[in-house]
Amino acid sequence: MDKIWLIIKREYLIRIRKKSFIVMTLLGPLLMLLVMFLPIYLTNQTQTERTIAISEQDFDLFSKLENTDYINFVVIPNSIFSDLKIKFDNELYYALLEKKEDEIILSSSKQVSLSVSNEIKSQIEKKVEQEKLIKLGIDISLLENAKTNVIISNQIISKDGTGQKSKTELSMAIGFISGLLIYIFIFMYGTMVMRSIIEEKTNRIVEVIISSVKPFKLMMGKIIGVSLIGLTQFILWICLTSLLFFVSQAYFVNITEVESTQEIEMQSMILEGLMYLNNINLVEILLAFLFYFLGGYLMYGSLFAAVGSAVDAEADSQQFILPVTVPLILSFILIQPIMENPDSSLAFWMSIFPLTSPIIMMVRIPFGVSDWELLVSILVLVGSFILSTKIAAKIYRTGILMYGKKINYKELWKWLRYKG
């Protein structure tokens, strides 16, 4: 067995048995689920029926309001209303509504939900507007007829001439999620490589090991071992998340039974999205994701490895880590503007430049990128990670044997020129 496999095996097994790995693997899908279901849960919360009391003297106000699915308006005698204002009974009513001069006051024993007060506001506004229009002698039915709703459906003309429907929102979502995942992956596992190298160095085991294997193999074994851990974690996340998603979806549908209009709307949106998903080249996106995921990680991983080898403790790594992470953070910040303008020259150059391409190209791909651009970007990234591992290996093999010395950039430059 080649020794690099031994190293990969150790790096993999040692991490997969760690408590933190198991906790993260289980916690990830739960968090994802929370993000997915919390909005649904919260909208369900607002669906409970609420009764809002208005006093007799504000009957004018009452006449402007109509009951909705979940808000009922009732009129109560003045005396009861003023009693309630002193001693509120939240068993009976959700809130009290009254008019004082130009102000409308909604009072309750606790904070009134935003959706309720928005509903009241819009109903009153609409009514008052209508009244004003009538006073001005304008026919409301004419106004209603004049209202128009334009739907723009985007189409991309592909090379074979067939028009395909596209969905910008979906492209944005896919681009954003894959860019974000790559960013997290590189950061998490890159620093993991760095920490592990610092540990070997401070443990002083490194000299024993490199008397058996070449430093390059040790470094690559470590980088590859950690990348496999990352892949394992992501695959487990995807499996667990989809499993949990389907299980909890069934559960949610069961307990709510009567599906609210919002839920139906959401489901139809998802269905529609799935339809458009067929029009986007999923295989291309998936392959590109895997490539940029690994390519970006290999390049950054080797740079993190070089930093780890040059320092004695993680605290000293700041000065070298910063230039490594700046392009990474920059591309993360620019995800939003690039999604809005995926064909700008900034987007183009950032998707070619190897330190930013793993994230930026993934953001652009769902919007459609020409083959030659993709090819150039891939070739540049492959070339760069070969180059960066070579440079990192040179720094690494000198750095790991250098103890107790403060290293600066000049020193690193010298190491690059030492002979094997």
Add this chain to the structure above:
Amino acid sequence: MLLKAKNIVKQYGDFYALNNANVAVPKNSIYGLLGPNGAGKTSLMRIINQITAPDSGEIIFDNEKLQRNHIKDIGYLPEERGLYKKMNVMEQCLYLAQLKDMSYNKAKDRLMFWFDKLNIKNLFNKKVEELSKGMAQKIQFITAIIHEPKLLIFDEPFSGFDPINASVIKNEILELHKNGTTIIFSTHRMESVEEICTHIGLINNSKTILEGKIDDIKTTFYDNSYEIVCEDHEKLKSTFSYKSKKHEKNKHIVSINKDIDYKKFMQDIISKNKIVSFQKKNPTIEGIFIKAVQNG
């Protein structure tokens, strides 16, 4: 010769770690590699272990040019040594042994044997962070020798051991030597060099300044010194025509000219004084070390 390093040069920037260093380690010797701090010993050991490559010069190992597959024939216990703290002892030893091209099963057998021999069988399933420093050192010793190499390189092997465990390790080294292993051994403890080395090589300022069999070197450095212990110090002094190199209480160390007859010198002293003991004073390795470094 098991190992020959010829004209080794290793440069770091403008600094020469080794500058035409030459070392010849005979088969089945215990070779003490000596030198002041920063002389280049560790650099040389790293080159022999192929951790770094020399800028020029060549290393011949067992009549072949040193290459990657010699790694399994060399065992190394570096001065800067350690273990993975969070890893299980047995797993870690197996990993390190497999990195030296041992098969899993053979490594397991040999580990059982050595853990038993050093009386630390109870440590198998512990994590390294639970061990005392001495215990961890024993495990490092085992991982260095487990693959039964032809050449063992120990850099300060006794540091971190209490006297009892140091002598356990010393005896193991001597036994390995008896069974035919060649040992290169670097230390600053001259008394252990004196005790166990058959050969020494002295490196100073990146060069080998002295090398050979310990007995031969001692003969070369012998300066006709004798140690005389007498009852009456004052009397000896008065009857004494030879210049005393140094004396403390009743002990004198005298160095005589090479052309003076040793027997006549002895009779001369014995006839006039009450002598407790009279012996040839061999140079110590420490003395040779200091002299060679100061002259060279």
